[in-house]
Amino acid sequence: MRKFFYSLSIVALLASCSLSNEPELEEIDELAIALEQNVLGTISIGDNVYLLNQNENNSITKFVNRKKKYEFTYNESSLNLKDPKSEFNFRTETSNFRLENTETGEFIDMINIVSVTDDQIEFDIITSEGVLFEDFIINAGVLNSGYENSRVECWQCYIYPALKLAEIIIDALGDNIDSNCAKAIESCGQEGPKSVEITEGWFSNSCKVECK
Helix, strand or coil: CHHHHHHHHHHHHHHHHHHHHCCCCCCCCHHHHHCCCCEEEEEEECCEEEEEECCCCCCEEEEECCEEEEEECECHHHHCCCCHHHHCCCEEECCEEEEECCCCCCEEEEEEEEEEECCEEEEEEEECCCCEEEEEEEECCCCCCCCCCCCCCCHHHCHHHHHHHHHHHHHHHHCCCCCHHHHHHHCCCCCCEEEEEECCCCCCCCEEEEEC
8 A cells, every 4th residue: 555655656746747847838929920010100008009000991900918909990080180281180389299170179289299219209198188198109110101301200291190199099098988989899809890980079988889
């Protein structure tokens, strides 16, 4: 009986050693993999990173802690944000930059803008509702590639990126308020919504979400 007990002890010890020596599975860095694809640039706030995809839908992919959350795009006409070159809805005021909803009067002010490098900007935002977000970062190395003699400080040069910036800020706001719209987008899963249409203004809870 004692020999049998010793045998079991040795087997258990060997099994324990075998399990402890197995290599741990490496966690997949989904953000790093996505950055190897065709992207126009990134915008980040805290643990959230938004990729501006170079595809037919001009979609945005949201990552949280380097894991894909979902891909989305807004119906641009529902943003009521027009071409700044003709309507001046994007306007610089001193060192600030404003995105404005022409239908509702809502606005997003980019403040404390700092050019860190030739292709990186840091800034804070404050909304017309008084919500303050700090430490946004744009990595814009390829965002201005389609504009001759453009530079990071030339905000009027960035028609498409500015539209996407508005979408990203609206999405980021949804993470910090009890937003039915944000919950509807999340319910679509990793594939995200096919389209998001704002129905009552940027900072309301109301929108139409169609999942893929």
